[in-house]
Amino acid sequence: MSKKNKTITAETIITSHINADFDAIASMLAAQKLYPNSIIVFPGSQEKNLRDFFISSTSYLFNMADPGSIDFSQTLRLVIVDTRQTSRLPQVSDLLRKKDIKIDIYDHHPAMEGDLKGSVEITRQTGATITILCSLLQEKKFFPTPEEATIMALGIYEDTGLFTYSSTTREDFEQAAFLLSCGASLSTIAGFVVKEIKSEQVTWLNELLNEMTIHRINGVDIHMSVISSSSYITDLATIVQKIVRMENLDIFFAIVLMGNKIHIIARNLIPEVDVGKILSEFGGGGHPSAASAKVENRTLAQVEMMLIERLQKQVKQIQIVKNMMTSPAITIEPLVTCKTAGSLMTRYNINTLLVVDKQKNYYEGYITRQIIEKILYHKLSHLPVKEYMNSEVSSISSDADVSQIENIIVEGKHRILPVIDDGFIKGVITRTDLLNYLVQHSKEIKRNETELGIKKNAKKRQIENILYQRLDNRIKQLLQNIGKTGNELGFNMFVVGGFVRDLLLSRQIDDIDIVVEGDGIEFAKTYAKKEGCRINTYKKFGTAVIIYPDNFKIDVASARLEYYKTPAALPIVEKSSIKLDLARRDFTINTLAISLNPDNFGTMIDYFGANRDLKDKTIRTIHNLSFVEDPTRIFRAIKFSNRFGFKIGKVTSNLIKNAITIDCFKNLSGLRVLSELKQIFEEENPIPAIKTMESYGLEKVLHKDLTLIPNTYQLLESVNKILSWHDLLYMDEPYPRWAVYFMAMLNRCSYKVCEQICTRLNVPLRERGILLEKRYKAEKQLNLIESSSTYTKQELYWTLINFKTEYILYMMALVKDEEIKKAISNFYTHQRGIKPYIKGRDLLKLGLQPGPVFSAIIKQVLNAKLDGQLKTRKEEIQFAAAYAEKTNLLIKS
Known part of the structure; x- marks a missing residue:
């Protein structure tokens, strides 16, 4: 290929200054979105970390070209970002000399003598040029991808010195927030713009680490270092930040005497603590996660004591009880038998029951599973629980702190602690609840800190932004x-x-499921009345469907828990809280909730690590008996794994195998299995899911003789190609997509096996016909077509015309001969819709007597149309008259 053929032309060129920094790079990327089909001319050199960054990760996001490969004679517009100085644009010097070139300039630097003039100039003194361009992206509703947002945010963070330079403006913060809401990765940004500490600062870092103490205040570990220096410590905040990251600290206070002033710097990751508020009492300030203050005329000891006092006051106000407790509490009355108590414990899978006199609303004690088992062993199950309950009781209110809970459960050796407000039991805290909180609370904060590219204390705001966007x-x-x-x-x-x-996976949202902590039906009725909707209610389950006039639907349910009397049975439903409602669901990825009340709108709730599993792309079940209680969840695990490209977690996979081994499907309704299979077969490409089903031996759940061999998968692949071809036709004709895959899967089974599978699955009569008689009829007709040496258009038409879409597609998948496949596709796309214009009344006018002859003539007309002989109604009538004359059917006058 000649050099001339390698030349690139572009009407719009984007560039920036040489030695481009992150702001310049980010601005070029943003400009590329504002100017479609433009080409970026990358400046001549970059800093090493920037060059490595591009090589390793993001160069594919830019439509770049070397200036030597571009024919500038075709360029009509030059877009310049982050500079207005000609001397800094040597790579486009030829373009700048063009007389007819239009120049658009975006810059945040102050105007200087000799600046370029543009036909478009958008300049203002922000901390970074990308801030200006981001505001334009928002105006035009262009939302960058997470990778693009990360690069753009890098520009803001670097040029504002992590928002510390005096040039930083409010708009920089606003646009950084916008980019974070688009998924910008703070961890990536930190890796490039966080300053490395200098060698002389290492001494102070070690000093702070050596002097670190831990103050346990109401169950929260507060890390604190108190040191002094005769000279000023530069970039103390950078050192503090480094320590927080190195040691994975939740809360850290550095109290440093420098000269005659004491500096306090705080960093915090716990949303319940506001270090800005704490240090405001020392004359400083900041925000909940970072703050600083300077104190004069106090000693280090005094400041340390004052800070601890403030912390005790502030942290004591944290109310963690509501998050820690399980609600509602499962209770039993004192005179109920121990046998019933044991059944309740099994039903709800709990180890302790509160004993409550409901008439007096009085908490009398508790009884444990261990005691109940001994009672049953000694054949005393008929006795009331009051005889054996532990009556040494304690309780707390919902505003108790961690230390109170620890004292009662750990020191007092209580198994369970009821939360009682105004005489009513709001919930319970068990030893396990407390242990989970103490061990996992801080880890959970760190793990979720950047799930959505944001800090945990900004979660509400950012989730709200995702909803809006x-x-x-x-x-x-x-x-x-x-x-x-x-x-x-x-x-x-x-x-x-x-x-x-x-929503978090950026997938299409089809259903809106609302959960109400309260009466879901009452809410649905009230809401429907206000909005002019109708509703269908289901009192047994506390659910309702709200239906708008255009048939848009919202599912509403009261928060509920479920338990199963026997494996594979339908669940028994009782009202509950959002936490227990989410706990009854199948997999962690389906346990996320977003609060809709005005005060908490947009707050995302994650009790079971759903964010982690979405990030890890893993399907994990919540309970070890999940598949035993509801075996259909096995099919759903496979469906979700296939749909999202997620793996099934190792423990979850073992639980699936165990549930199949113990034959958990034996009591499962065939219709429920059929429903799950249909959903899998309706997926865009269900073949990986079918392979996963086979890997677990699930095909044997349908029938012990059902075997999937390589030829079966070849046919399934053929079905997938044919359905993809059909869907691209955009024919507004619904068909049971699932049935085509199911027919293919049963293709090599005997009629008897297929019949038994339909019986096992309780397949409805109409659908049974699809999988049995009509499928065999389609296969038989296809065999006749394939065995015929010649097949005319007319013969093919009359052979296929009475078959519905699903059978035509099934036959196309089965056929081996490409010519026959082409003929069937031609029939489906062109000939199937051919109908004669001529009607019976036209034949009457020709003098024909009604009868079988009408059908014969119309069939001949249609045959002629299939050959393209007849185009109009007049031609059809003439053809019919000639045919009738020829066969002596016309009545002579």
């Missing part, structure tokens, strides 16, 4: 209205499950 206006308004209506009724409102999962 990824949902259309109708859904956003709808969610707000639901929250307001629930608030008026005193109910806590949540959108849950697949809605939240798909």
